[in-house]
């Protein structure tokens with residue numbers, strides 16, 4: 001047996017013994033996706049976390065995802081195998097106090113400045129637009145969700161905004177997802193200025209070069225990409241939306257505009273089709289922190305438990321429940 005087969009077997013035995021469920025985001029390492037009971041996008045993972053009967057949820061992803069699982073399943077033990085796995089975009093908005101704009105990704109080239117000062121908070125934007133509901137992308141901390149009216153994911157952002165009975169909405173924290181929502185609704189969208197450093201680095205020029213190299217391929221892009229990229233794409237959707245699209249499409253070649261971890265499942269599910277990354281460096285370092293070793297260690301020791309305090313959990317749950325109720 002190889003080292004990785006031994007690790008797999010240990011994890012599977014322990015999982016059975018402890019009645020644990022392993023969830024993995026579509027960007028996780030191949031071997032982690034393979035060990036998971038379920039791999040999916042943020043919306044699917046939230047739905048699964050809300051409905052599971054197990055005692056322990058091992059969440060192979062980043063911290064806001066494990067927090068959402070804890071908010072939705074407070075009686076379960078939720079474990080984040082790599083405690084430092086975070087989403088830099090989530091730290092770009094705070095309820096109060098300074099936000100973390102750039103410490104996570106040294107070397108990343110900012111192409112535009114921030115629209116809001118670094119001490120501008122969710123409460124400040126609410127004060128500027130009294131009565132306007134706040135639609136919060138799930139890529140946020142639990143306390144930001146707790147002060148929001150409703151959550152959304154990349155899969156349902158437009159639907160969620162459309163479900164509200166106001167002409168204006170505040171969308172936080174991703175400026176690119178907000179621009180995509182604004183393009184697809186008649187409502188006025190007041191956007192925050194956060195972004196995902198993995199998706200925001202892609203330019204229209206990258207799409208043009210990729211198309212030149214692969215002229216028969218369709219371009220699929222995640223709504224966290226800039227509008228200049230989305231305008232040049234053939235289809236815009238969440239990570240699991242890309243999996244469904246590629247499977248049902250008659251096309252044989254696809255250029256994938258999201259984190260490269262998704263290529264693993266795309267290739268596995270579609271052996272006769274070819275997938276190219278839009279940019280090879282679309283890699284989320286935080287999503288790649290989790291390994292089989294970290295899953296085993298966390299399951300063995302039951303450490304790295306994510307528990308959201310009840311005074312934050314209850315209002316955050318309302319915002320997530322409201323989202324999950326939108327069909």
Ligand code: 13P
Pocket residue numbers: 026040041042043139153154155196224237238239240
């Ligand atoms: P999905 O919900 O589309 O899987 O995206 C989550 C994410 O973190 C994108 O960067």
Ligand code: SF4
Pocket residue numbers: 062086087088089090139196197198199224259284286287
């Ligand atoms: Fe956050 Fe971007 Fe990583 Fe997704 S890919 S977890 S949005 S940094």
